[in-house]
Amino acid sequence: MQQQSFRFFVPTVVHFGWNAVADTGRVVREWGTRCLIVTTSRIYHQTPLIREIQEQLRGYHVASEVFDGIIPNPTVDVLEQGVAVARTFQPDVILGVGGGSSMDAAKAVALGATHAGSVWDYRLGGEKAIDHPVIPVITVGTTAGTGSQISPVSVLTHSGIHSKHAIVDVKLCPKAAIVDPALTVTVPPRVTAATGFDVFAHAFESTIHSRRSPFTDILAREALTLVVRYLPRAVMNGNDREAREAMARADTLAGICITNAGTTLPHGIAMAIGGHAPHVMHGEALASVYPEVMKFSWASAPQAFARLYDIMADPDESSGLTVEAKAQKVSGEIESFLTKIGLRCTLKTLGVEAGSLPGIIEDTFHLPDYQANPKQPTVEDVNRLVYASFRG
Numbered sequence: 001m002q003q004q005s006f007r008f009f010v011p012t013v014v015h016f017g018w019n020a021v022a023d024t025g026r027v028v029r030e031w032g033t034r035c036l037i038v039t040t041s042r043i044y045h046q047t048p049l050i051r052e053i054q055e056q057l058r059g060y061h062v063a064s065e066v067f068d069g070i071i072p073n074p075t076v077d078v079l080e081q082g083v084a085v086a087r088t089f090q091p092d093v094i095l096g097v098g099g100g101s102s103m104d105a106a107k108a109v110a111l112g113a114t115h116a117g118s119v120w121d122y123r124l125g126g127e128k129a130i131d132h133p134v135i136p137v138i139t140v141g142t143t144a145g146t147g148s149q150i151s152p153v154s155v156l157t158h159s160g161i162h163s164k165h166a167i168v169d170v171k172l173c174p175k176a177a178i179v180d181p182a183l184t185v186t187v188p189p190r191v192t193a194a195t196g197f198d199v200f201a202h203a204f205e206s207t208i209h210s211r212r213s214p215f216t217d218i219l220a221r222e223a224l225t226l227v228v229r230y231l232p233r234a235v236m237n238g239n240d241r242e243a244r245e246a247m248a249r250a251d252t253l254a255g256i257c258i259t260n261a262g263t264t265l266p267h268g269i270a271m272a273i274g275g276h277a278p279h280v281m282h283g284e285a286l287a288s289v290y291p292e293v294m295k296f297s298w299a300s301a302p303q304a305f306a307r308l309y310d311i312m313a314d315p316d317e318s319s320g321l322t323v324e325a326k327a328q329k330v331s332g333e334i335e336s337f338l339t340k341i342g343l344r345c346t347l348k349t350l351g352v353e354a355g356s357l358p359g360i361i362e363d364t365f366h367l368p369d370y371q372a373n374p375k376q377p378t379v380e381d382v383n384r385l386v387y388a389s390f391r392g
């Protein structure tokens with residue numbers, strides 16, 4: 001067995017199960033008596049979820065305030081509004097309710113309310129560092145994707161410079177995550193596919209990341225197996241409870257993977273796409289670049305790619321193939337999988353302007369993801385990958 005030293009941690013208490021959301025009041029009370037709920041206006045006004053949570057909080061004598069200004073790909077301006085609400089309300093716990101954007105925003109607000117300057121200053125490689133604890137964050141996820149319920153990551157967009165970036169610090173890890181598959185059954189098919197493919201990307205990229213470990217490999221393998229088997233079912237029938245539960249499990253496992261390993265080149269390009277084309281869902285951006293990036297990277301990590309092929313391919317087709325042959329065929333398997341979940345797309349079909357491509361290529365190098373890729377890309381490589389993903 002190969003000798004290897006590694007670090008592994010899961011700082012978040014996971015409350016998993018159907019109707020786990022009914023436990024939110026009790027879990028919040030463990031962390032304080034003043035709770036700021038960070039969510040979207042759609043969840044607040046079009047579903048009873050927030051009012052039900054506030055009712056629970058009242059039952060536990062927890063005062064609550066709602067900031068419902070979160071938008072998909074939350075901008076610095078929106079996050080600063082949330083910080084202002086937090087500075088006035090003075091919560092001792094922040095509850096992020098919604099998809100990745102709401103949960104990420106809850107972390108950014110928890111940071112902004114306890115640290116000086118703009119939250120943008122704390123992005124990876126930014127001017128400031130998080131040097132003391134933030135307000136404790138608890139998450140209630142309503143999609144199976146992003147892994148934000150458990151991760152130290154808060155993705156944010158600076159609309160002024162078309163830049164999508166991330167704040168990453170272990171102090172942002174939620175204290176508790178309520179993972180209730182029941183909250184995901186109403187998610188529409190396209191969003192189910194996009195968020196579910198993000199789960200796939202988190203799990204797979206963790207297996208080729210420079211910080212991967214035997215522990216992340218085990219969790220990633222389980223997450224990938226669940227996504228390949230159950231995501232098509234969840235897309236086909238949102239009420240398929242077995243599929244929804246499997247995806248909720250996969251999402252959390254993949255979240256543990258990125259917390260301990262991380263993401264690589266596909267995420268680096270997808271984040272840059274999100275900065276220049278905020279209308280594109282994160283999972284759609286990943287889907288548009290994945291086949292090309294797989295063709296580029298496979299030869300530098302053939303074992304990991306071959307293991308993915310074994311998970312995705314028909315066993316009859318894979319028998320007798322060499323590791324290299326399997327690894328090379330992964331991009332074809334991913335193209336078929338994307339077709340199956342209705343997510344086969346190009347940057348062009350996603351409505352990304354050709355004029356944005358040079359900026360996307362440049363911004364890919366503003367994040368560390370490309371450095372963790374098994375094959376380090378040059379600017380020319382990313383140029384070729386992005387234009388190929390544009391044309392399809």
Ligand SMILES: [Fe+2]
Pocket residue numbers: 146198201202267282
């Ligand atoms: Fe992601």
